[in-house]
Amino acid sequence: PLLILIFHLSVPLRSCCFGERTLAMIKPDGIVGNHTHFIKTTILASSFTILQEITLQLDRHTAQGFYAEHSSRTFFPDLIDFITSAPVLIMVLDKVSAVSDWRALIGPTDASKAKLTHPHSIRAMCGVNVQRNCVHGSDSTKSAAREISFFFNHTDSGGNVSEHDEL
Ligand code: ADP
Numbered sequence: 001p002l003l004i005l006i007f008h009l010s011v012p013l014r015s016c017c018f019g020e021r022t023l024a025m026i027k028p029d030g031i032v033g034n035h036t037h038f039i040k041t042t043i044l045a046s047s048f049t050i051l052q053e054i055t056l057q058l059d060r061h062t063a064q065g066f067y068a069e070h071s072s073r074t075f076f077p078d079l080i081d082f083i084t085s086a087p088v089l090i091m092v093l094d095k096v097s098a099v100s101d102w103r104a105l106i107g108p109t110d111a112s113k114a115k116l117t118h119p120h121s122i123r124a125m126c127g128v129n130v131q132r133n134c135v136h137g138s139d140s141t142k143s144a145a146r147e148i149s150f151f152f153n154h155t156d157s158g159g160n161v162s163e164h165d166e167l
Contacts, residue, residue, distance in 0.1 A: 016049045020098040023147035025136035028086035031055075035126040035134060036089060042122060043093065046105055052092040052152055055167040058084050066150060075131065082131055087167050090151050099144050102137045109133060 026039055043050065058066070063083045070076050095101055107114040107121025111133040114124035127133035138144035 017051065017094055019049075019094050019096040020141065020144075021051065021148060022093050022098040022102045022138045022144045023136070023151070024091045024093050024102055026089040026091075027083060027132075027134055027136060028088060029082075029128065029132040030126055030134040031089060032086050033126065033134075039122060039126065039135065042105065043091070046095075046101070048093040048095045048098065048102070050091050051094050053089060054151070055087050055089050056151075057087045057167060060084055066147070078131060092148055092152065099138055099141050103139065106133075106135045106137050 024043070026036055030036065030039060040050070060080055063080045064071065067076070067079060067083070070079065073079075093102055105122060107118040107123040109123075110130040111123040111127025112129050114121050114127065114133075118124050122135050123133045126135070138147050
């Protein structure tokens, strides 16, 4: 009986939570364009485990904090308008090499170029252009750690979910 118990416990543990973590976000164009089901199905079919997920309406302060590294770019005000224009679905994904695998799955930043160079990527299939590219993915393990704690752990500068409008 003990062996059977160990076997049953080990199956879910082996398939979850021993990899790397990354932050994925379905952006407003993905939500409004009804791409959520397709994107989540693609995530699960690609052997990621969705550890946490939350739908939020970001306010401008939170969006500016999340995209702080781009604050000096000319597209920054437009980016903040866009990312706060409708709810977003934020997920923590777990998989070996989650950061690079998720970036590969979403494709290049500019969805219009992705349609030519990476036609099977999520951005090619669901995005429109360099801004409205449907999904976000952390670009490094360091970014992933910052972005996950920004939304899911309490930080003074970040956007703890309990402080926002969970939908
Ligand atoms: P990625 O999301 O692929 O990591 P960046 O970190 O460079 O790309 O940019 C963050 C987001 O800002 C992009 O996903 C996109 O929504 C927006 N963005 C990037 N470059 C531009 C641009 N030239 N014009 C408008 N929006 C942009």
